[in-house]
Amino acid sequence: MAEGDDQPTVLVVEDERALIELYVRWLEDDYDVLTADGGEAALEQFGDDVDVVLLDRLMPGMSGDEVLEEIRVRESDCKVAMVTAVEPDFDVISMGFDDYLTKPVERGELLETVERLLSRTQFDDIEQELYALSSKQAALRGSKPKEELEENEEFAELQARIDELRTDLDTAMPGMGDDDFVAMVRDIESDDLDEGASNGAGDER
Incomplete structure (x- = not known):
């Protein structure tokens, strides 16, 4: 980021x-944009000034999953959204990303995701974990039939952890029902419940 430039990177x-x-065309008016065409180049570009990473999963050489692992090893506060053609499977539950977008991605969806990730730096640890887990839950609901989700133990554990965090949050901040954060989580859950229902219907062949 250039000196005196307050735009997020x-x-x-x-x-x-x-x-x-x-x-870049979509983002450059509002953000300082860095680019990398592979995993190794991404880690060379990555530094403390990077606020959000939009990360492909399937790349020659170092995969996006490996880049994500390295970013988390560095204990950065940076937010990471996977932007990929790979439909989410249950392995995403243990991954350290903050949001998951499946290509093709529309301009509005990408910009809203970046804005949402940047706003999450204002929340405490409970809220940030809840948001990340809700994103994973939503991604899986949008790609898996309802029956498969109900039979998966990892998904059940994910749901249990989300319920636990929501209880903790309600206890810590009982009056925040209309808070923007809660509204965003509810939007994610409701949007992808609709997608999951459509997906489940499509699998009845």
């Missing part, structure tokens, strides 16, 4: 040049 990690250029 977004690092776009994507091996398709056309998508890099597209995302």
Whole structure:
């Protein structure tokens, strides 16, 4: 980020040049945008000044999953959204990302995700964990049939942890029912419940 520039910094990690250029056009008016066309290049660009990483999963050489692991090893407060053509599977439950977008991604969806991730730096640990887990729950609901989710033990544990965090949050801040954070989580849950219902219906063949 240039000296005196108060814009947040977004690092776009994507091996398709056309998508890099597209995302830069969408983001450059509001953010300082860095780009990397692979995992190794991403880690070279990554530093304390990076606020959000938009990270592809499937790339030649170092995968997005490996980049994510390295970012978390560095104990950065940076927020990471996976932006990928890979449909989420149950392995995402243990991954350290903050949001998950499945390509193709629309301009509004990308910009809203970046804005949402930046706003999360204002919340405490309970709220941030709840948001991250709700994002994973929503991604899985949007890609898996309801029956498969109900039979999966990891998904049940994810739901139990979300319920536990919501109880902790209600206890700590009982009057925050209309808080923007809670509203955002509810939006994620309701949007992807609709997607999950559609997905489940489509699998009845």
